[in-house]
Amino acid sequence: MMSEMxxxxxxxxxxxxIYEGVTRVLNGVNFRVAKGEKVGLIGEAGCGKTTTxxxxxxxxxxxxxxxxxxxxxxxxxxxxxMSQRDLQMMRRKTVSxxxxxxxxxxxPVFKVGDQIGDIIKYxxxxxxxxxSKEEIxxxxxxVLKEVQMPDxxxxxxxxxxxxxxxxxxRISIAMALVSATNLLIxxxxxxxxxxxxxxxxxxxxxxLVEDRGTSIILISHALGAVKGLVDRVYVxxxxxxxxxxxxxxxxxxxxxxxxxxxxxxxxKLTGGGIPMGxxxxxxxxxxxxxxxxxxxxxxxxxxxxxxxxxxxxxVGDGHEVACYLYGGQ
Amino acid sequence: MNTELMKERWRRNxxxxxxxxxxxxxxxxxxxxxxIAIFADFFAPYPEHAFVFVDxxxxxxxxCWQYLCxxxxxxxxxxxxxxxxxxxxxxxxxxxxxxxxPPGVLLGLVAGYMRDTWVDIAIMRVADxxxxxxxxxxxxxxxxxxxxxxxxxxxxxxxxxxxxYTRLVYGAASSIKNEYFVQAAEVTGASTFHILFxxxxxxxxxxxxTKMTLDVGWVILIGSTLxxxxxxxxPPTPDLxxxxxxxSKYIPAQWWISLFPALFIVVIILGFNLLxxxxxxxxxxx
Amino acid sequence: xxxxIVVVKDLKKWFDTDEGIVRAVDDISFTINEGETFGLVGxxxxxxxxxxxxxxxxxxxxxxxISYKGMDISMGIKQRPxxxxxxxxxxxxxPGSSLNPKRSIExxxxxxxQVHGIAKDERRKRVIELLQMxxxxxxxxxxxxxxxxxxxxxxxxxxxxxxxxPTFVTLDEPTSALDVSMQAKIINKLIxxxxxxxxxxxxxxxxxxxxxxxxxxVGIMYLGKLCEVAPTxxxxxxxxxxxxxxxxxxxPVxxxxxxxxxxxxxxxxxxxxxxxxxxxxxxxxxxxxxxTERCKREDPPMVEVEPGHFVKCHTLSE
Numbered sequence: 001m002m003s004e005m006x007x008x009x010x011x012x013x014x015x016x017x018i019y020e021g022v023t024r025v026l027n028g029v030n031f032r033v034a035k036g037e038k039v040g041l042i043g044e045a046g047c048g049k050t051t052t053x054x055x056x057x058x059x060x061x062x063x064x065x066x067x068x069x070x071x072x073x074x075x076x077x078x079x080x081x082m083s084q085r086d087l088q089m090m091r092r093k094t095v096s097x098x099x100x101x102x103x104x105x106x107x108p109v110f111k112v113g114d115q116i117g118d119i120i121k122y123x124x125x126x127x128x129x130x131x132s133k134e135e136i137x138x139x140x141x142x143v144l145k146e147v148q149m150p151d152x153x154x155x156x157x158x159x160x161x162x163x164x165x166x167x168x169x170r171i172s173i174a175m176a177l178v179s180a181t182n183l184l185i186x187x188x189x190x191x192x193x194x195x196x197x198x199x200x201x202x203x204x205x206x207x208l209v210e211d212r213g214t215s216i217i218l219i220s221h222a223l224g225a226v227k228g229l230v231d232r233v234y235v236x237x238x239x240x241x242x243x244x245x246x247x248x249x250x251x252x253x254x255x256x257x258x259x260x261x262x263x264x265x266x267x268k269l270t271g272g273g274i275p276m277g278x279x280x281x282x283x284x285x286x287x288x289x290x291x292x293x294x295x296x297x298x299x300x301x302x303x304x305x306x307x308x309x310x311x312x313x314x315v316g317d318g319h320e321v322a323c324y325l326y327g328g329q
Numbered sequence: 330m331n332t333e334l335m336k337e338r339w340r341r342n343x344x345x346x347x348x349x350x351x352x353x354x355x356x357x358x359x360x361x362x363x364x365i366a367i368f369a370d371f372f373a374p375y376p377e378h379a380f381v382f383v384d385x386x387x388x389x390x391x392x393c394w395q396y397l398c399x400x401x402x403x404x405x406x407x408x409x410x411x412x413x414x415x416x417x418x419x420x421x422x423x424x425x426x427x428x429x430x431p432p433g434v435l436l437g438l439v440a441g442y443m444r445d446t447w448v449d450i451a452i453m454r455v456a457d458x459x460x461x462x463x464x465x466x467x468x469x470x471x472x473x474x475x476x477x478x479x480x481x482x483x484x485x486x487x488x489x490x491x492x493x494y495t496r497l498v499y500g501a502a503s504s505i506k507n508e509y510f511v512q513a514a515e516v517t518g519a520s521t522f523h524i525l526f527x528x529x530x531x532x533x534x535x536x537x538x539t540k541m542t543l544d545v546g547w548v549i550l551i552g553s554t555l556x557x558x559x560x561x562x563x564p565p566t567p568d569l570x571x572x573x574x575x576x577s578k579y580i581p582a583q584w585w586i587s588l589f590p591a592l593f594i595v596v597i598i599l600g601f602n603l604l605x606x607x608x609x610x611x612x613x614x615x
Numbered sequence: 616x617x618x619x620i621v622v623v624k625d626l627k628k629w630f631d632t633d634e635g636i637v638r639a640v641d642d643i644s645f646t647i648n649e650g651e652t653f654g655l656v657g658x659x660x661x662x663x664x665x666x667x668x669x670x671x672x673x674x675x676x677x678x679x680x681i682s683y684k685g686m687d688i689s690m691g692i693k694q695r696p697x698x699x700x701x702x703x704x705x706x707x708x709x710p711g712s713s714l715n716p717k718r719s720i721e722x723x724x725x726x727x728x729q730v731h732g733i734a735k736d737e738r739r740k741r742v743i744e745l746l747q748m749x750x751x752x753x754x755x756x757x758x759x760x761x762x763x764x765x766x767x768x769x770x771x772x773x774x775x776x777x778x779x780x781p782t783f784v785t786l787d788e789p790t791s792a793l794d795v796s797m798q799a800k801i802i803n804k805l806i807x808x809x810x811x812x813x814x815x816x817x818x819x820x821x822x823x824x825x826x827x828x829x830x831x832x833v834g835i836m837y838l839g840k841l842c843e844v845a846p847t848x849x850x851x852x853x854x855x856x857x858x859x860x861x862x863x864x865x866x867p868v869x870x871x872x873x874x875x876x877x878x879x880x881x882x883x884x885x886x887x888x889x890x891x892x893x894x895x896x897x898x899x900x901x902x903x904x905x906x907t908e909r910c911k912r913e914d915p916p917m918v919e920v921e922p923g924h925f926v927k928c929h930t931l932s933e
Binding site: 510 | 672692697708713716758
């Protein structure tokens with residue numbers, strides 16, 4: 001592989017303990033992000049995308065969640081073994097996250113400027129620097145300019161409710177940028193926005209990440225949005241990665257039956273009707289199918305698919321797929 | 330509804346309720362109080378002490394094994410009187426809430442569904458008027474105009490209680506009214522009656538039940554307060570408020586005469602509040 | 616040409632709010648033909664949902680006319696005859712909120728039948744039949760909507776809308792809350808029902824790729840006004856309004872063939888202005904890169920540039 005890994009998740013198993021019993025959500029997730037790499041994570045609702053990235057920052061609610069096995073390395077350190085203080089420092093200076101709903105991510109009772117200022121303050125504290133009020137102000141103005149907000153001085157004095165959805169999302173990007181020196185996790189950043197606004201936000205995000213050399217994990221169920229922004233894509237289904245490849249390869253030559261079916265189900269701008277979706281539904285995590293979790297919905301399922309989950313097979317340059325169809329190559 | 334699903338639902342409810350040990354404590358306290366109230370004759374060590382009874386020889390005895398909470402100035406066992414007092418407290422709470430809740434809920438439903446029409450304005454302004462007079466003052470006014478009896482006290486509390494339900498249900502109904510399922514019912518031509526009681530009302534039930542459970546304690550407190558100032562139940566009725574009031578003349582020397590009834594008022598209110606929290610947890614979400 | 620089923624003429628729906636008058640729908644006209652799917656696209660706040668709600672009577676129009684099969688229906692839902700409600704039905708955006716969580720699926724689907732006076736024993740038969748139509752098992756009858764998946768909920772909502780054998784159904788973003796594989800299933804079912812049950816649809820979505828595959832004709836809305844109306848093929852191959860072009864070029868797509876059909880990149884800029892404080896002249900002018908002085912002054916008229924293709928832009932009316 002290429003350079004050093006910033007995120008390296010190995011065989012992660014996460015369960016949730018709920019009233020009905022134990023849901024086995026993450027089922028051996030392997031996920032890597034290299035320094036400076038832009039990675040997309042796609043999959044349908046409930047497949048475990050958010051659980052995966054939340055576990056990187058260790059912000060999963062535990063309980064009900066419980067890590068059953070595996071390791072999570074962030075810049076070479078095992079997140080699961082970190083002390084509470086180290087975790088806090090890590091969140092302050094290494095990783096930050098942009099959430100799907102910018103309205104919920106901003107505190108409605110504080111001014112935008114103060115909210116950004118606080119993050120700058122704690123980030124600098126974590127780095128061991130003292131920072132004056134003037135410097136915080138200056139930095140806030142600067143970051144707001146970077147996210148192309150008009151009139152930053154006035155904006156700093158407004159409350160989130162006074163801004164439009166697109167502006168709020170740009171504010172949360174700004175908040176993520178002031179601290180994220182190494183890794184930015186964006187969980188469906190454009191999903192709640194209109195296409196023209198989503199287009200603007202994603203372009204901005206791409207440019208900023210490029211300039212700073214920050215690694216980014218972009219989670220989305222909007223496949224097209226991922227395609228335009230990232231270098232490599234992971235496809236997730238029912239708690240594990242089923243395919244990983246460079247963006248171009250994945251979209252031009254998907255291999256896993258699930259990826260193929262998923263791409264086919266997306267309505268195309270070229271028209272021609274919509275093919276039938278994937279038969280069946282996402283498994284119930286209380287009693288997931290044994291072996292490959294896609295086997296009950298897969299037209300190529302063989303007896304071995306029901307027995308053991310397939311490992312990642314290397315198919316071509318950096319193209320990996322967890323499917324026995326490609327085992328012989 | 331088939332029985333399997335019904336059982337399953339109860340199991341789930343119990344699971345949510347029992348997550349908080351305090352809810353179980355509340356339930357236990359409330360069940361104990363209800364049982365004691367119903368079978369007061371059986372539980373009380375001296376049931377004959379409940380009403381008119383005089384035994385000056387044993388008057389003002391401090392707590393001992395014979396009289397666990399001591400005796401009052403007429404020599405009556407305080408614990409026995411407290412047990413009978415539960416009965417009055419519960420009757421008060423149940424009758425006030427069962428009379429005040431239905432009209433309160435109905436008005437709230439109608440006002441909420443007809444939001445921003447004259448019906449809404451009329452109902453809610455009347456409710457506001459009732460809410461703007463401090464509840465205690467309103468109750469005192471009603472009681473002092475009428476004869477001070479337990480029934481008039483209940484009437485007074487009822488009069489001031491309904492607007493709380495109106496306002497609670499109004500808030501819930503006017504937001505549920507905008508849910509798509511209400512609009513779907515309108516589009517299909519369902520009657521206003523169906524929309525109010527078939528669609529909106531079932532979704533308000535959890536808030537109403539939670540409030541009712543919490544309110545039992547408060548109604549009892551207000552009833553006791555009225556009795557304490559002499560406008561509620563009259564002696565020799567074994568009412569907790571009256572008992573506190575009667576005993577207050579003997580503080581601090583014979584502290585137990587007031588203290589134990591007061592303590593049990595606290596226990597009742599605490600019990601119902603804890604239970605109310607549990608009910609809220611149980612009905613939340615879903 | 617096929618028969619018109621719904622005609623909307625100069626429709627306005629204004630809301631009086633604390634900040635001022637919101638012109639949610641401002642003077643729009645369109646027709647929906649029998650058996651077709653008329654698609655209405657637009658970003659949030661464009662007024663597409665308000666148009667649908669006004670059409671269904673949930674809002675009463677501020678001005679203008681709506682007629683259904685030649686009958687004037689420009690009134691609120693309470694004044695509309697019951698027989699009309701049997702024919703016009705609606706599927707809502709959020710299947711989570713469109714089914715009452717406290718009622719069983721049987722009660723939910725049964726309601727329209729009950730309202731329209733079907734006998735009790737017949738109702739149950741029909742509910743089971745409807746469940747079969749949307750491919751849900753019979754034992755769902757007793758379930759609560761909270762216990763089933765999002766796609767299944769939307770199937771129940773569709774079954775409810777079809778219960779009274781309607782002729783016209785408004786679909787307000789029926790799949791926007793769902794995953795693509797579920798979306799595919801639902802859209803295919805809807806297309807199948809349109810053919811077998813002779814339905815006309817008003818289909819509302821912000822997803823242009825989806826619209827490409829379901830609509831017969833498409834209208835695009837911006838700030839309460841229709842900018843362009845055209846048959847689907849023309850709309851996507853020959854978009855004329857600058858807003859249509861901007862929207863089309865912003866859509867994220869996944870294949871090379873799709874990349875090829877997209878118009879040249881129009882860099883999207885600005886945001887939708889507040890509908891309380893609309894720009895002068897053409898509403899789109901602050902975001903338009905073909906804007907002229909005239910656009911800032913006058914609102915352009917809707918012109919028919921070729922049969923069935925209407926555009927509201929000064930660049931085309933010369």
